[in-house]
Amino acid sequence: MPPQLAPVNPPLGPRPATADFFRPQQVTLEMKEKVFSLSGDDFTVKTVDEGNITDVCQCKGKAISARDKKKFTDMQGNELFTLENKLLSFNKSMRGVSPSGEHDFEVKGHFKLLGTHSTCSFTNAANGQEVAIEIKGDWIDRSAEMTWDGKTVATIARSFFNVREILGDQQTYFVTVAPNVDLSLIAALCVSLDERANED
Template structure:
């Protein structure tokens, strides 16, 4: 996941995946709004179809984000929790496969530039953030290396990465 260096909003990302043959494929994009009171970010697939919009919840003690799909069927919320060192967030949503309320725990340490996402105690994704690279030094733009378990929604994991990025910028 790479934050684009030249963007008006400063929060545009492209999400790519690498298959077993080292072929790179674009998965989705995230476009931030240049002027937005609620810090909106729109996720679209590569054909331009909106997947969901991620907005900052304005009335919350810790930075929280809310994701809403165009049809309202795939809503989720990412709530930040207080932690003295590092970051702790929870993403809650209704699982489309079985209709159950689901929670993904996100715990990380931005000093180490890493985080882990778990569901029912099992790791589903890990994030490593590239630190001393040209894009970050000269453009203040981050690159995230995300490893995602099989059958996990890549766009949701990308949204969680963007939420963590927003908390780190807070």
């Protein structure tokens, strides 16, 4: 059973809160690991709660010639942001660049002998506050936690009830996201961690 995560108030994310990406209830995202190194294809981020499958956003790796860029769009094809590597960064860093430049974020990796430690920084759209989400855990095993201000905003795990047997495969993992947290941001953090792990 996934953990019960407390709602986050005000809504947390670099983009203004909308019903497409912010949910009043806890949701679980289905993600694929190494998706671009395996196929280079686009993939759709979905919620998989209680048999209710909903498309959230798409991540496109094929349409962009630069290997290190991933474009995220809503389900109508409108660009949300492009995830790109920061050049000349010692510890792998990526940034999300929105079309307007107003909803950007940065993901910085920190050197660690064991496990994963990264920080995602952005200006919160709801109140203008500078935010840093800490991501810690064992990314190889897909067991990690995202926290902000002492609160857990998302957890990552290999299995989710028996959904894996129904929908998933060895490349599938699940992210439980607290209410009022930007789902597209959490999906982007997972992709950036995956990209970093593939290059380590």
